[in-house]
Amino acid sequence: AGAAAPLRTARTGAPSAASASASASAPGSSLLPLLASTFLLMTAISIVSLSPTPILFDAYGPDRATSILSTLAALAAACEIVLSPILGAALDSVGRKPALIASALTVAAANAAASADPAALPVAAARFFSYVAIPQFFVASQAVAGDLYSSAPERMGAFLGLQGALISAGFIGGVMAAGRLGEWRGTGAVYGLSSALALGAGAGV
DSSP, X not given: OTTHHHHHHHHHHHHHHHHHHHHHHXXXXXXXXXXXXXXXXXXXXXXXXXXXXXXXXXXXXXXHHHHHHHHHHHHHHHHHHHHHHHHHHHHHHTXXXXXXXXXXXXXXXXXXXXXXXXXXXXXXXXXXXXXHHHHHHHHHHHHHHHHHTTTOGGGHHHHHHHHHHHHHHHHHHHHHHHHHHHHHHOHHHHHHHHHHHHHHHHHHO
């Protein structure tokens, strides 16, 4: 009986040690900067999501403006199809972080140009580059998460759920702030804030 007790202790203690080891090997705070950057970049995109439509309507009229917006979305989708295989190869050869930074800085630069001159052409260009850059950011972020969770794949779902919640929060917060900021400071200020948020997202990864 005396020998059985240590045996039971050893057997019940083994899973606890394994769990502790799994917890230690799981990522944790290493993904917090990526999650923060996701939130900032989504806010940067959503805060200007409503701005191009009235500017293009004023410049070109409703029909042509609608056609321009549809064309921008289609061209961005075509670019995504072309760029995705290239990005996949770059992620393997160059690394994930440069792709994350490049995507965020693309949005920051395009929106900075629109902030300096919130006319139809710069605003349309900012919308196009945002359409192209955002999917690349999320592809790279998922690759980062896959790398970090390779030792604890059962936790990947929790990360994706949290990232999805931050995307939604950033979108809602950005859209809600856009109207008030636009009325208060104008369209240029909205794009300026968007650029700053995207720059912060790039610096944080």
